[in-house]
Amino acid sequence: MTSPDKSVPAGAYVGDSAASNNIGNLQKLTWEGARESIVSGVIGSFAGVTAIGGNWKAITDKSQSATTTAQSRSSDANSTVADAQAASAANAATIEALKPRPPGEPTSGTTFSDDFERADLGTGYTTYKFGRVADLQIVGGQVALNQKGDEGTGSVVALSKMTLNTDDQAVTAVMGRVNQANMTPTILYLRSTTTFSSFAYASVRSDGIWMGRGTRTTNPSYSTWVNVPMTIRTGDTVTFQAVGPNYQVFVNGAPVVAYNDSAGTSPVGAANRSFGFDSSYYWSGLFGYFSFALNSVAATDIVRLPVTGIGWALARISSTNALQPSGSRAVAANTFDTVRESSGVTVSALGPGQVQVPVSGWYRMSVGLTYASAAATEIRAELWWSPTAGATWQQMRTGPRTTQLRSETVMSGTDGDGNPVYTTNYYGYASSVGATFVVYLPAGAVVSPGYGCSVNNNLVGSNTYFDGALINRA
Numbered sequence: 001m002t003s004p005d006k007s008v009p010a011g012a013y014v015g016d017s018a019a020s021n022n023i024g025n026l027q028k029l030t031w032e033g034a035r036e037s038i039v040s041g042v043i044g045s046f047a048g049v050t051a052i053g054g055n056w057k058a059i060t061d062k063s064q065s066a067t068t069t070a071q072s073r074s075s076d077a078n079s080t081v082a083d084a085q086a087a088s089a090a091n092a093a094t095i096e097a098l099k100p101r102p103p104g105e106p107t108s109g110t111t112f113s114d115d116f117e118r119a120d121l122g123t124g125y126t127t128y129k130f131g132r133v134a135d136l137q138i139v140g141g142q143v144a145l146n147q148k149g150d151e152g153t154g155s156v157v158a159l160s161k162m163t164l165n166t167d168d169q170a171v172t173a174v175m176g177r178v179n180q181a182n183m184t185p186t187i188l189y190l191r192s193t194t195t196f197s198s199f200a201y202a203s204v205r206s207d208g209i210w211m212g213r214g215t216r217t218t219n220p221s222y223s224t225w226v227n228v229p230m231t232i233r234t235g236d237t238v239t240f241q242a243v244g245p246n247y248q249v250f251v252n253g254a255p256v257v258a259y260n261d262s263a264g265t266s267p268v269g270a271a272n273r274s275f276g277f278d279s280s281y282y283w284s285g286l287f288g289y290f291s292f293a294l295n296s297v298a299a300t301d302i303v304r305l306p307v308t309g310i311g312w313a314l315a316r317i318s319s320t321n322a323l324q325p326s327g328s329r330a331v332a333a334n335t336f337d338t339v340r341e342s343s344g345v346t347v348s349a350l351g352p353g354q355v356q357v358p359v360s361g362w363y364r365m366s367v368g369l370t371y372a373s374a375a376a377t378e379i380r381a382e383l384w385w386s387p388t389a390g391a392t393w394q395q396m397r398t399g400p401r402t403t404q405l406r407s408e409t410v411m412s413g414t415d416g417d418g419n420p421v422y423t424t425n426y427y428g429y430a431s432s433v434g435a436t437f438v439v440y441l442p443a444g445a446v447v448s449p450g451y452g453c454s455v456n457n458n459l460v461g462s463n464t465y466f467d468g469a470l471i472n473r474a
Helices: 023-049 054-073 081-097
Strands: 111-114 125-131 136-139 142-145 154-160 169-175 186-192 198-205 208-216 220-229 237-243 246-251 254-260 274-283 288-290 294-301 311-316 322-324 327-330 338-343 346-349 354-356 361-370 378-386 394-398 406-414 420-427 432-441 446-453 457-459 464-473
Touching: 142 154, 142 274, 154 186, 169 186, 169 274, 186 237, 198 237, 208 246, 208 254, 220 254, 274 294, 327 378, 361 378, 361 446, 378 432, 394 432, 394 446, 446 464
Parallel strands: none
Antiparallel strands: 111 294, 125 154, 136 142, 142 294, 154 274, 169 237, 169 294, 186 198, 186 274, 198 208, 208 220, 237 246, 246 254, 274 288, 311 338, 311 464, 322 457, 327 446, 346 354, 354 446, 361 432, 361 464, 378 394, 378 446, 406 420
């Protein structure tokens, strides 16, 4: 960076990789300034993350604008000053939303952070090498495989010798040099045994994220639960968390993929509290490819704060389809799979999201529905209710209707008799809808979210939710 007279101001960031003020070190400032909030703040504030509806939406909305700017302007380790500043702004907005709770609120648990500001990995990790690859090394404050000495596809896993105290856990990493991360992943691990015999994982490539579970006897075996295509760049913050059977990945604070392991396929318990990361190399037979380097890693127990008052937060975590027949009706019986929070109410039926309220009063409720496809001509969120358990269900409120923008019918061919066959193509549909309702409910009333949809469709997680709370007792 130069001034108009082409001189370099003192302290300016430069492109010389050997210089201490190389532009590649700028993102380290973001981590140094944010580390305390990420580590200490996440203990008390990840409870806010669990409210996938209104609470978490408010947090992600705050950071989404800056995050979008960062992702559109960042590319790789050759970022300009403007790119780095945009990435810093995105992370700062997310960190602001994840600051610690006020003093006096209970927090406990283990925290860990590593910014790799040293010459080598050191003795704080147990490493496992798979394949003919080199060792992990630290270069410029980032950890990755040594790019010399790799002979075949493989990886090195580094598990911290520190273990977490609880089953609810999160591990966070800031992505460093992108290398050729579209071809091979960097993986974050949690709920691992100390011997790496079983684990849950989030696999990060520059073109997407995979989440699942794994086991190991000699070499690790990975079983994918769910994946999402997206662009991950240098400077992005990726968090992998597990709360109960619910697993989620956040990128720059925004939830991007989730899974509910209701079957318990990944072991949970005192023997499964190790965490870590890996770095990998892929040999195509002609070219070699390296995964992301990591600029920093943090991990923490997620200590959920006590919930008071009267309210609830239900969600569908699974990204698999929950069929919803066309029409105007309460959601189908298998829609929701997770009780995020519940205080003072009775969740009489989780699948259809039925909640019975204990006292008369005014309640505020938010419904968010995410559809698997955008083929409907119109969609809307609704609120349904029954005055008492066992009474007839009826529509109580309807949200705004989202309608199609354009449709086009074209001849796509002919049938066996030579008659034309027409196909209708739809354009510009919304695939999600939401609404907030404030209604008076008598004691013992049962409420449930509903929808209006012109065609059969499917609801999916992780942004399908039903949140509510008493705001004024009668």
